[in-house]
Amino acid sequence: MQKALMLLLVSALLACSSQTVAAEDSDVIVTVDSTNLRFNPSEVTVTEGQAVRFMWAGQALPHNAVADDGLFDSGEPARDVDYRFVFEPGTAGTHTFVCEPHASAGMVGTVIVEAAPVEVVEEETEVVASEDTPAISLVSSILVTAFAAVFVARYVDDEQAE
Ligand SMILES: [Cu+2]
Numbered sequence: 001m002q003k004a005l006m007l008l009l010v011s012a013l014l015a016c017s018s019q020t021v022a023a024e025d026s027d028v029i030v031t032v033d034s035t036n037l038r039f040n041p042s043e044v045t046v047t048e049g050q051a052v053r054f055m056w057a058g059q060a061l062p063h064n065a066v067a068d069d070g071l072f073d074s075g076e077p078a079r080d081v082d083y084r085f086v087f088e089p090g091t092a093g094t095h096t097f098v099c100e101p102h103a104s105a106g107m108v109g110t111v112i113v114e115a116a117p118v119e120v121v122e123e124e125t126e127v128v129a130s131e132d133t134p135a136i137s138l139v140s141s142i143l144v145t146a147f148a149a150v151f152v153a154r155y156v157d158d159e160q161a162e
Helices: 002-022 099-103 119-161
Strands: 028-032 043-047 051-056 081-086 091-098 108-114
Touching: 002 028, 043 051, 091 099
Parallel strands: 028 051, 043 108
Antiparallel strands: 051 081, 091 108
């Protein structure tokens, strides 16, 4: 019983998190502004599970986006970049990043990652538990009825035999 519950819960959570990762509509885009030396926007806020897409094309100068804490790295500076990074659970916090060739010129940015809300998980536990309970009581009441029927049938047979 406990194992079945755990399996249900885990699969529900997996379904939830994979949906969040695949939802590209929620991606936050960081590009390069017309001065060629600034990220736009230079500060973004996301929730754990959400992605930031660093993308620019046909730039006059090659750029990259590298986290100071090493969490993400778009690679070598390039004039065309499309780099998507998902901030998985556990990455909550403030992550500053730089464009390596232009960091000294002030081409820096910040990604603020907020922890995913915990209430969602608690709600799912309740839903799973409440859906499961009536099923158990239904099965047990059918069993009790069946046993009672057999018992009564035997009793009636014994009475008739005497
Ligand atoms: Cu740059």
